[in-house]
Amino acid sequence: MAYEILEHTADAGVRGIGETLEEAFAEAARGMFSLMADLAQVRPVRELPVGAMADDLSGLLVAFLGELLFLRDKEGMLFSQFAVEIERENGGWKLGGKALGEPLDPRRHRLGVEVKAATYAGVRVEKTERGYIAQCILDV
C-alpha cells in the first residue's frame, strides 16, 4: 500500500496503489491529503462516514475524492486514514466507509495547498503488475 504524487505542470496528480481496489482508493485519498498537510501530524481521532456512487470506477474515484473535499470544507477537517468498501450496484459502482482525521488547526498542522477538485484528467483505475492503482489529476 502506498501513494505517489504525479507530476503535472499546472496542478498535481495522485496515484494510490494497493492489493485491493479499496486499498488503492484509500491510498489515493491519503495522497490527496498529503498535498494539503503533513499526514503524520493528522491524528485519526474523529471518524466521518463517506459514500459515493458512479456509473464506472473512474467516476467513483472522482466522486469519492470530491466527497472528501466537501467534508474537509464543511466540517473543517483533515483526514489521514480511510477504510472503504466498493461494490457493484444496479450496474454501477458504490463506495461506502469512513474517513478518520481531526479538525484542521493552522497552529499545529504544517499545511500545504488547498486542493480545489478531483478531475477526470489522467484518471485510471485498474489492476496492474503492481496491484490495483487508482489515480487522477487534482485541480489545485
Add this chain to the structure above:
Amino acid sequence: MKLEDLRRLGEYEWELPRVGEMRVPGRLYVSEELLRPLISGEVEAEGEGGGGQEWNALLQVQNVAALPGIVRASIAMPDVHPGYGFPIGGVGAFDPDDGVVAMGGVGFDINCGVRVLLTPLQRQEVEARKEEVADRLFAHVPAGLGSEGHIRLSIDEVDQVLKKGARFALERGYGIPEDLEYIEEGGRMEGADPAAVSQRAKEREFKQIGTLGSGNHYLEVQYVEEIYDPEAARAYGLEKDQILVAIHCGSRGLGHQIGQDYLQELERASKKYGIPIRERELVCAPIRSPEGQKYLAAVDAGINCAFANRQVIAHLVREALAPLFGLSLEKIRTLYDVGHNNVKFERHRVNGAERTLLVHRKGSTRAFGPGRPENPPPYRRVGHPIFVGGTMGTASYILRGTEVGMEKVFGSGVHGAGRAMSRAKAKRRWRGAELLRELGAQGILVRAHSFAGAAEEAPGAYKNVELVVEAAVGAGLNANVARVRPLICIKG
C-alpha cells in the same frame, strides 16, 4: 500535433485548420517561443524548455472546435496551456439557439479573477513601513487552507450572496457604493438562481466568504513602475510610483462544488442529447435545454459568490491599510474587478452583423475595447483594464481592451504567466523559507501561510509573463497600459 499542422497567419497568429469533426478552425495567438511547448515533434526533450509537454492543449482546442454551435473559431490566447476540457487561455463563443454550454469552459473555480485597488499612497510611504503593512494585511485578510472568514452565513444568507453578488457584501458594510460601478457586470449576474446550486455547495460557503484561498491565489501590494499609455493611465487614475493592491481569488468551495456537481449532471445531458464526449470535463448541454439553463443559472450564482468574496476582501484591505496611513476608507478606490473563468451572454459583431453569443472564457478575462456601453463611463473611451498576473517576484501588467480584440477574440484578454514547472518539482528545487529570504533581498516581502505552498509558487516555476504580454499586444488583442512590481505578497 506538429508545426506543419499549423498555418501561420502573422507573427503572433496561427490557424489550426479544420480536420475531422472540427466545425470551425482553431486560432492561436502565440509567438514561436510560446508555441514550442504546445507542439510535439522535433523537440521531445524532458524538462523545461523542451517541446511537447503541453501538446494536449492543442487537442483541447480541436475538441472545443467540434462542439455544436461554436462560432468563428476555437481560440487559444497567448497564455494557453492544458486545462480540463477547454485549455486554460481558451475562448469559445456559441450561438444561443444551436450552441452548447460546456462545463470545461468555466472550470472548477467559477469567476476566479482579479480586483485591483487604487490608493493615494506613494511607493516610498509603503517602503518605509513595509513590515507593518504586511503584518496588518496578513492578520486581517483570512487566507490559506481551512481559514475562516469574518462573516458567518446562514443558508438563507448564502442564497442572498448568490442572488446579489457584490451588493450583498456592500449591504453588510463591506465596501463603498462606488465599488459596484467598477466591477464587471456591476458585481451581479441577473440570471443567478440559488435553486440551481446544491445544498452541499452552499454548505461549503458558510465560513468561506471573504477568504483568499491558497495555491496561486494572492494579495499583492504593488507600485506602478512604468506607464506605456498615458491617456488610458489618466482615465484609470494611474500614476508612476503609485501604490495598488491586487486581489486574486475566486468562488472558493462553493464554486468548486458546482463544478463537481455539474460534471455528473452534464455528462448525463451530453448523452441524452447525443453530443460526443471527447474529454470528460468537456461535458455540455444545449444552451436552450433545461439542463443547459440550469447550469447557466448555477454558474451565474457562482460568479456572484466570487464577486461577493472579492468585495469583502477588498474592504478588509481598506480596513487594514487606511488607518495606518491616516486615510478615510473612501480614498482607497476600486480600479476594476474582472473574472477569468466565466461564461456569459454578450453582444458581438460577427461578419458585420451584431448578435448575441454565449462566450466561454477559461483562464481568459473579458477585455472590452473602446466604446462598449458595459464599460464604466470614465473608461469608455479607452476600454476597460485587465490584469495580467506575474509571480511573487516578477512584474504584473495592466492592459486594456482594443477594437482588434473585439473583432478577433470576442473582446478577451490574457490572464497570467502560467506554470512552466510542476508543483512537485518546484518543491524539490526551492525551500520555502530560503525562497522568501531571496525575495526579501530583492525588496519583495512575502507573508505565507504555508512554506511548502510558497515554494510551489516560486517565480522560477512560472513562464515569463513578458512573453505573454508581448504576444497579446503584438497581435493587437490587448494594449499595454502599465507595468507594476510587487512590494508585499500575501500567499495562502
